[in-house]
Amino acid sequence: MITINGTLKFRLALWLLIAVGGLGVFLLIEAYTSAQRAADRAFDSQLEAAQLTIAEAIQWQDGQPVVEIPAAAFQILATNQQERVFYAVIDAAGQEVTGNLKGFVQPAWRKKAKQHPVWLTIPQDDVAIRLHGRELDSAGWESQEPVQIWVGHTLSGRQALASQLFERSLTRFLLMVLLASLLMLLAIKSALRPIRRLRHLLRRRDADDIRPLHAQVPAELFDLAETLNSLFARQRESRDALLRLTADASHQLKTPLAGLQSTSELALQSTNPQEWYQALETVHESAARTSRLANQLLSLARLRHASAQTLESLDLGTTLRDCVMEWAERDIAQHHDLGLAPLPSTPVRIKAEPWAIREMIGNLIDNALRHTPRGSEITLGLDRGTDEVALFIEDNGPGVSEAMLDRLHHPFERAGRQDTLGSGLGLAIVDSIARRHEGVLRVQRSTTSGLRVSVSLSLSGLNEK
Amino acid sequence: MIRFRLHTLFLLSGLLLPCIALAQTPLVIEAALDRQVVAPLLEAFTRSHPEIELDYRDRSTLEVDRQAQRAPAPDVVISSAMPWQMARVNDGLAQPLESKQARDWPAWAKWRDEVFGFTFEPIVTVYRLELARHMLPPTTHAALYRLLVTQKRLLQGRITTYSPTRSGVGYTLFQQDARYSPRFWDLVAAMGAADVELEDSTQDMLDGLSDGKYWIGYNLLGSYALRWVQTHPELIVQVPKDYALVMMRMAFIHRDAPHPEAAKTFLNFLLGSEGQRILAGRTPLFSILADVMGPYTAQRLRDQVGERLYPIPIDASLLAFVDAQRRDAFLARWNREIRILEP
Structure with a gap:
């Protein structure tokens, strides 16, 4: 405001x-x-x-x-x-x-x-x-x-x-002050002219015009103009990202929908109830995947565009343990070795939105489960530093190539693989949540050739050492 | 010096008596100004200000000066002894008068807005008519000197003038005469050789002239002389044709005046148009204001006798006349010169 x-x-x-x-x-x-x-x-x-x-x-x-x-x-x-x-x-x-x-x-x-x-x-x-x-x-x-x-x-x-002499000096002085004030008024007017010009320039722009400014400004206003330009640049980026996301989302939704259409068409041409059943199964599976994709898109959109909610102090250790316990019981985790590295003995307090943190952990686990072969070991843990804590997840799966590492958190990026069951949105969600909490997402190779994803979050002042 | 005149006092107190009964605020005026001369003004003042009880004390100049320095202080001090008045004002005995009348008063006739010269009295030579039978009456200072030298025998003991030691006005006039011409001392020597009689006041000289004791009076106050000759046709008033001194009476409100408001009222009346009109019309004191009409105004006097009137300036130079050493030196010279032609 x-x-x-x-x-x-x-x-x-x-x-x-x-x-x-x-x-x-x-x-x-x-x-x-x-x-x-x-x-x-x-x-x-x-x-x-x-x-x-x-x-x-x-x-x-x-x-x-x-x-x-x-x-x-x-x-x-x-x-x-x-x-x-x-x-x-x-x-x-x-x-x-x-x-x-x-x-x-x-x-x-x-x-x-x-x-x-x-x-x-x-x-x-x-x-x-x-x-x-x-x-x-x-x-x-x-x-x-x-x-x-x-x-x-x-x-x-x-x-x-x-x-008499003093009065004369006083008169001269007052005249001087008057003159100085007039000059100062003119000076103020001329000094503020660039600001006015900038304002006119901004006011004349269309609502969705986010091209960089082209204006002549004095050195003192250069920073402001620069900042405005970088703001425009960021806006441009985020709009591009949004457009890309929308395009990708449409594309992602179109593929399963096209699959559904062709499956159902084939089934309709057949008269064999066995084939109908098979088609229905395929439709069901595909619908579930599409529904999950839609959910993830929704949550990504919510994360990126919803305004920040009130932050609460929460213990990251407890939250992490609860999430891992919950996930370990799910069907999808039955073929993996999901584990927890030893947690710090004292509470690790951060300021965060609890639902977002749980969503982030869930996405990390889901991501690991989906992109590693059966039987892989997946370990979660906390690395506590002096004023920040890193939440990490490691696997001993096949890993990704070095060139891929930086792009993994982009939406719909699946490490070049289209065969797995993922939507490609998991790390993008994690990245959004991390940014939302002023954290940093890092994707590295793990010590066991697999992938190590960590999120650094700053500790709140309430932590006891 | 103007002598106290008892019968005038009685006459006036009779006139003022009805007013005194009503009066509340007293106003003490120490004045070296003949009550008889100024009576019309005092009456007019009492008429327009019945709430003020006028206590007008007519004294000699030296006595007025003494009263001004003594406690209890009078409210208003009026005197013709200009240097002494100036000295008292310089001593800080006066308080300034802040009024329209004071502001409008000509700058040459006031000092520090504290003391005001309110009359314009030419200094004249008065001679008896019978003088004209023997010689051409003198019209200038030089003519008087020539007469004294040439008609020494006839004029022996028949010339009179002020005493510089006993009269402040006389002393001032002689000082001023001596300032204008060193030949004044020749005149003094000639008067001394003619056995000049020195009197204390203009009235004494007028009395002596009317009695036939003197033929020529030198340096008389024109105001008194003009009034006197109206009833004494044997005397002629001559305003000297080379130069005529003009004396101004000076009035100030005393610093310690017990009734300052009444004093201010009186001075404003005196300097205001009404007081000046009475001065010009009914007293021979001459108003100095140019816009006042009447037989006795400075303007009319100038019209009659030309531009040879030399008022004694009201400024700090008057103080030189009361400087003790200068006075002593002047009187020493006077005494030397007046005897210088003695055989």
């Missing part, structure tokens, strides 16, 4: 989504931090410019730094975002010469600023401010003490710029 397990489009889209999502998170994080960096750089340079402007205005007078803060410095500090501005000019003693930071600059920061320009982002009240401090050496008439200039402003401009 075919169940729909999602769609390829959905799967491809899902993977695209995962790829874009993962990549997107990374890209957006990157975009966010770089937007922040860019905004910081832009606004930090404003702080630097303002500080330079203030530094320009510092002069020494009466041993004191005097600075007439240029109004432009505040405008640079405030930027066009109208930030709140902070500034302080601090002398060497740590006193705020002028400014509005009112002791906000910590001694530790001042110490750091002596070494190198300092950049700080610190919370003040409920907003954060960016602070920049730098020490300046300036010359005067009385003293040459260093002066520190600290400038700062609030962060709304940076945040606005950063979010």
Whole structure:
């Protein structure tokens, strides 16, 4: 049964989504931090410019730094975002010469600023401010003490710029995703086209058209096409086999029926009751043979075309012993020495259909009985391996030629002999049953020049060692 | 500085009394804006918002600045001392106003959406009519300087202006003057040589002019002067023809305002079309909005005196004026220059 397990489009889209999502998170994080960096750089340079402007205005007078803060410095500090501005000019003693930071600059920061320009982002009240401090050496008439200039402003401009930059990246990214999705959709469509073509090809075929496919497929679909072709080939084979079987069966049935017709015609022309009786006997015998032939055909057909039934666990040893016992009592076996090789002491469990196994054993015995001369020894037994068991039957009859061995399991094959009483279907049935149980039928010469037929079946997990 | 005027207060409290009876939410306004001048606006506000009890405290600019930094905080702070207002906003004492009125307010007259310049008051020279009998009245800064140099004897002790130390508005105006031309210091020196009298407020100068004590007043608030001369025909208001400074009163809602909703209501009224219409029609404070009609609008003033109006910009550069060292340096120079021509 075919169940729909999602769609390829959905799967491809899902993977695209995962790829874009993962990549997107990374890209957006990157975009966010770089937007922040860019905004910081832009606004930090404003702080630097303002500080330079203030530094320009510092002069020494009466041993004191005097600075007439240029109004432009505040405008640079405030930027066009109208930030709140902070500034302080601090002398060497740590006193705020002028400014509005009112002791906000910590001694530790001042110490750091002596070494190198300092950049700080610190919370003040409920907003954060960016602070920049730098020490300046300036010359005067009385003293040459260093002066520190600290400038700062609030962060709304940076945040606005950063979010503006980020929004731009986000827009670009979303556009890219949209474009990628469209392309992916086209790609999916074109990638799935060969599958669609194959489907059309299959759909257009007639029900009984089992010729190999001729199609152009991408490498990924080659296996599928190949498998389809081999499936068609097998179908072809099995149909041929069926046709052959039907033809053979008709032929096989026609011969005894023709015999019956000629026998009964001859008897009808005679007036001798003795001849009638003889003819009736012949008719009876021939009818029995034909009936058995029909039965075997039926069972072969059933085996080949019936669907698998539920498998049961059964002990092959017991089944074999029962069958042999049953057959040994039949009339047909009275002139043969039918025997059983020693069986394994523990049960040999396999999963099988009991009726099929019994049918198989019966056919093997029947086959052996019919194709060996009177007085032949026929031995059945089990060869137990690690995970499979071989059921074998051996005889010391005349055997068959090497060339025949491979063809013996074909229907109506009688080892080149038309004289025996068999129908030629026995081994074909055995072969079918073996296949049905995923077993293997082997036909070999036996050690005593006769024939050895074995069926290997896999053991079920229930076997105790 | 605008002095507290007791009789005005009584007059107005009488007017407002019926409303106070109904009032529920108080609203404290610390303002350096003459109550008498702004009364029509306050009345209109009380009429349209009877649920708000207006507590309008008219003080000097320095006192307003002190109140703004003290607890309990007022709701609204209004002052003409632009640098100090800017400094308080920069200190984070203001809260932003988010409203249509605030958004629509011209960008050049607001900062951070926290402080709004809501008037447009030209800075003028006022002289007595009798001055014209002796000399050609000055129409420019240069003409005033020439008069002071040439008519030194006649003008001795008869010129007045703001004190830069005692008045925040005066200090701001002189700073701005000095920014425009270094010749301002020549004018200061000439005024010093003419024994200039330094007053605390425009009203004091107007009083002195009306009394005949002064002949020329320099850097007076045009809003007060224009209103004064309507009843004092002996005085002439001259908007300088070279350049005229324009001062804007700045208002902000205090960060710690105890009644922020009422404060927002007041500011929205002040910045809205109704408040600006009253400002333009019934006060001499001049509305800056271009679409407001009335005798007192920035547009009409521009039409009358041309494009030589220079508003003191509302931006961070104002902070330079309150920088302690810069102020000290400026005042030091002022004191040096004003005495430089003394014999």
